[in-house]
Amino acid sequence: xxxxxxxxxxxxxxxxxxxxxxxxxxxxxxxxxxxxxxxxxxxxxxxxxxxxxxxxxxxxxxxxxxxxxxxxxxxxxxxxxxxxxxxxxxxxxxxxxxxxxxxxxxxxxxxxxxxxxxxxxxxxxxxxxxxxxxxxxxxxxxxxxxxxxxxxxxxxxxxxxxxxxxxxxxxxxxxxxxxxxxxxxxxxxxxxxxxxxxxxxxxxxxxxxxxxxxxxxxxxxxxxxxxxxxxxxxxxxxxxxxxxxxxxxxxxxxxxxxxxxxxxxxxxxxxxxxxxxxxxxxxxxxxxxxxxxxxxxxxxxxxxxxxxxxxxxxxxxxxxxxxxxxxxxxxxxxxxxxxxxxxxxxxxxxxxxxxxxxxxxxxxxxxxxxxxxxxxxxxxxxxxxxxxxxxxxxxxxxxxxxxxxxxxxxxxxxxxxxxxxxxxxxxxxxxxxxxxxxxxxxxxxxxxxxxxxxxxxxxxxxxxxxxxxxxxxxxxxxxxxxxxxxxxxxxxxxxxxxxxxxxxxxxxxxxxxxxxxxxxxxxxxxxxxxxxxxxxxxxxxxxxxxxxxxxxxxxxxxxxxxxxxxxxxxxxxxxxxxxxxxxxxxxxxxxxxxxxxxxxxxxxxxxxxxxxxxxxxxxxxxxxxxxxxxxxxxxxxxxxxxxxxxxxxxxxxxxxxxx
Amino acid sequence: xxxxxxxxxxxxxxxxxxxxxxxxxxxxxxxxxxxxxxxxxxxxxxxxxxxxxxxxxxxxxxxxxxxxxxxxxxxxxxxxxxxxxxxxxxxxxxxxxxxxxxxxxxxxxxxxxxxxxxxxxxxxxxxxxxxxxxxxxxxxxxxxxxxxxxxxxxx
Numbered sequence: 016x017x018x019x020x021x022x023x024x025x026x027x028x029x030x031x032x033x034x035x036x037x038x039x040x041x042x043x044x045x046x047x048x049x050x051x052x053x054x055x056x057x058x059x060x061x062x063x064x065x066x067x068x069x070x071x072x073x074x075x076x077x078x079x080x081x082x083x084x085x086x087x088x089x090x091x092x093x094x095x096x097x098x099x100x101x102x103x104x105x106x107x108x109x110x111x112x113x114x115x116x117x118x119x120x121x122x123x124x125x126x127x128x129x130x131x132x133x134x135x136x137x138x139x140x141x142x143x144x145x146x147x148x149x150x151x152x153x154x155x156x157x158x159x160x161x162x163x164x165x166x167x168x169x170x171x172x173x174x175x176x177x178x179x180x181x182x183x184x185x186x187x188x189x190x191x192x193x194x195x196x197x198x199x200x201x202x203x204x205x206x207x208x209x210x211x212x213x214x215x216x217x218x219x220x221x222x223x224x225x226x227x228x229x230x231x232x233x234x235x236x237x238x239x240x241x242x243x244x245x246x247x248x249x250x251x252x253x254x255x256x257x258x259x260x261x262x263x264x265x266x267x268x269x270x271x272x273x274x275x276x277x278x279x280x281x282x283x284x285x286x287x288x289x290x291x292x293x294x295x296x297x298x299x300x301x302x303x304x305x306x307x308x309x310x311x312x313x314x315x316x317x318x319x320x321x322x323x324x325x326x327x328x329x330x331x332x333x334x335x336x337x338x339x340x341x342x343x344x345x346x347x348x349x350x351x352x353x354x355x356x357x358x359x360x361x362x363x364x365x366x367x368x369x370x371x372x373x374x375x376x377x378x379x380x381x382x383x384x385x386x387x388x389x390x391x392x393x394x395x396x397x398x399x400x401x402x403x404x405x406x407x408x409x410x411x412x413x414x415x416x417x418x419x420x421x422x423x424x425x426x427x428x429x430x431x432x433x434x435x436x437x438x439x440x441x442x443x444x445x446x447x448x449x450x451x452x453x454x455x456x457x458x459x460x461x462x463x464x465x466x467x468x469x470x471x472x473x474x475x476x477x478x479x480x481x482x483x484x485x486x487x488x489x490x491x492x493x494x495x496x497x498x499x500x501x502x503x504x505x506x507x508x509x510x511x512x513x514x515x516x517x518x519x520x521x522x523x524x525x526x527x528x529x530x531x532x533x534x535x536x537x538x539x540x541x542x543x544x545x546x547x548x549x550x551x552x553x554x555x556x557x558x559x560x561x562x563x564x565x566x567x568x569x570x571x572x573x574x575x576x577x578x579x580x581x582x583x584x585x586x587x588x589x590x591x592x593x594x595x596x597x598x599x600x601x602x603x604x605x606x607x608x609x610x611x612x613x614x615x616x617x618x619x620x621x622x623x624x625x626x627x628x629x630x631x632x633x634x635x636x637x638x639x640x641x642x643x644x645x646x647x648x649x650x651x652x653x654x655x656x657x658x659x660x661x662x663x664x665x666x667x668x669x670x671x672x673x674x
Numbered sequence: 675x676x677x678x679x680x681x682x683x684x685x686x687x688x689x690x691x692x693x694x695x696x697x698x699x700x701x702x703x704x705x706x707x708x709x710x711x712x713x714x715x716x717x718x719x720x721x722x723x724x725x726x727x728x729x730x731x732x733x734x735x736x737x738x739x740x741x742x743x744x745x746x747x748x749x750x751x752x753x754x755x756x757x758x759x760x761x762x763x764x765x766x767x768x769x770x771x772x773x774x775x776x777x778x779x780x781x782x783x784x785x786x787x788x789x790x791x792x793x794x795x796x797x798x799x800x801x802x803x804x805x806x807x808x809x810x811x812x813x814x815x816x817x818x819x820x821x822x823x824x825x826x827x828x829x
């Protein structure tokens with residue numbers, strides 16, 4: 016039989032002025048299992064806590080009910096108090112007689128009746144409580160950053176500077192991401208490469224950072240503090256241990272294919288560095304276009320290489336590494352506008368380019384060495400039309416959201432054209448102009464002063480006529496149709512999550528939102544965490560954002576990781592699901608319902624009569640389980656139960672109320 | 675005297691820890707007033723609520739049951755309340771089939787900031803149940819069962 020102590024708090028007059036302790040305490044004394052009941056002005060105060068502790072030892076109490084404010088207020092306080100006594104901190108229930116009774120009811124008699132009911136519920140529940148023990152899990156002091164764009168670079172540098180080991184994983188042959196492709200950054204017009212490449216070099220040289228480029232995540236298991244990640248190193252066919260990156264091989268390769276970095280505006284060889292400032296500054300061979308790898312004929316690079324780095328027999332390898340925390344920094348890609356907008360020619364017209372292609376065009380290291388030229392005939396355009404929100408804010412054809420950075424880079428593109436091509440004309444078709452950011456509105460104003468013509472409306476059709484492009488649309492401010500003959504059209508296209516985000520998030524158990532961006536744990540208060548413990552977010556994988564926001568979020572995620580890695584172990588809540596193996600039929604209904612992938616089916620040895628058999632039962636991973644209890648309601652045989660909120664405990668509460 | 679005159683229903687509300695329980699606490703902080711009929715049982719998530727709890731409450735003579743959680747899409751555990759929603763749509767129909775007035779069972783979404791909604795919901799449900807009168811359905815069945823020496827339909 017349990018020996019329950021009930022302690023009624025007056026909370027000054029907050030409780031006692033409505034709920035009568037002189038009725039409540041004696042009533043509690045009569046409840047089944049209660050051996051002691053007392054009331055006091057402030058239970059949470061030092062003397063209040065001392066009184067509880069003394070009563071526990073004096074009356075041999077083995078579990079307690081405190082009738083006071085909400086458990087959200089002082090449950091932790093009283094659990095801590097119990098650590099210094101003979102009883103387990105989880106042998107405690109709180110009856111909320113302040114927020115949910117004295118503060119919301121005026122009738123003293125009825126409020127006291129209700130308080131008695133609430134205490135009775137708590138007394139009945141606590142009679143079924145059992146000691147619970149928090150597990151502590153060790154923390155592997157090492158972080159994995161997935162994605163080597165500016166978000167991943169910043170996060171990796173911050174964590175490494177704090178003294179922790181970091182692996183920075185990138186699927187392309189070089190880190191740098193989209194920022195490395197940009198020409199200038201708004202609103203200051205800093206050269207993008209000038210500010211990002213030094214950071215890339217820092218990453219490559221940092222003693223605490225290990226770069227794993229041309230690698231992909233193959234599988235993830237484990238939980239916060241101890242993730243096991245299988246990483247596949249794609250075959251490079253170049254031995255990076257001895258390669259010096261001299262570049263001789265690239266000059267003589269006979270193959271020419273579209274350059275990914277220049278978005279098809281130039282060609283690259285089959286053995287290539289992604290771009291001249293690539294980190295690591297060593298080439299890889301693209302197996303899909305290399306003649307030697309496809310047909311076994313060629314081998315020029317192997318003959319040329321002075322160090323013998325080329326290895327056509329190189330194979331992909333998988334390594335498994337342990338990490339305490341993971342940062343997702345997988346970034347974005349631009350939508351395939353050609354597939355979505357048939358009315359813009361669907362990709363037929365060469366002089367319609369995306370904003371990112373324009374970045375490469377206007378970049379001094381790009382295919383035209385910074386000269387703004389039409390792709391079709393290499394002429395300088397006189398009139399350029401910029402179309403904003405292509406795919407953004409267009410729920411019918413594209414994405415319903417705003418891609419956030421386009422208004423500003425459209426203004427930047429207009430500025431660059433007007434600066435580089437004096438006498439040219441730029442028309443910007445827009446829905447709204449959104450410039451929330453430091454110095455952004457001023458930059459937009461300046462662009463208009465420079466002579467960019469902003470037309471409010473969408474372009475409904477673009478067609479070719481006499482070697483030019485006719486853009487037909489509406490000026491919704493004038494309420495009339497407009498037609499602009501342009502030499503070149505730049506489409507500021509929507510951002511969407513990088514390809515492969517589905518696979519990666521489902522490996523991690525992280526959720527995605529309606530637009531496939533990775534879901535943050537809370538939109539306001541936990542913006543850099545995912546709902547999976549130990550998995551954090553940086554940059555555009557969470558949603559469209561510009562570089563300053565991306566870098567801030569990366570540093571925020573790094574701070575979270577540093578905080579975690581500074582501990583050597585962490586306590587997990589013991590209020591998690593538990594399986595009664597004898598009852599489990601191994602149906603697996605719980606496996607699918609668990610949002611944390613915390614339940615797996617495990618084969619065990621069992622007996623059926625005299626026979627030894629093997630059968631599957633559910634097994635809960637205490638590192639992953641967050642204690643929601645969804646599995647317990649789904650369990651057909653009642654084998655799963657939630658510690659601290661067991662079926663038996665809740666049913667006791669129900670019975671106590673209905674008495 | 676009619677059956678329902680002066681009758682005060684007994685209602686149990688299973689509230690999720692993260693939204694509705696917080697909302698109920700907020701109602702207290704704002705000193706909002708609502709009827710004393712509802713007793714809150716705290717659960718981590720509305721998805722934790724086993725239909726068994728509800729049946730037991732009705733069986734033991736509870737006049738009304740509420741299950742309250744975060745709004746769909748806002749679940750602290752990401753998907754728990756979607757299961758709640760589906761489960762209790764079925765539950766409601768089953769209760770009706772069993773002869774329990776569907777007005778006795780309510781599944782509602784109340785966020786941590788919707789103190790006023792909590793107050794209004796409690797007031798509304800209490801009022802409805804006052805009109806419906808005491809729930810005697812299973813009590814009588816139990817009593818008959820006991821009289822016949824068969825014991826109750828224990829869960």
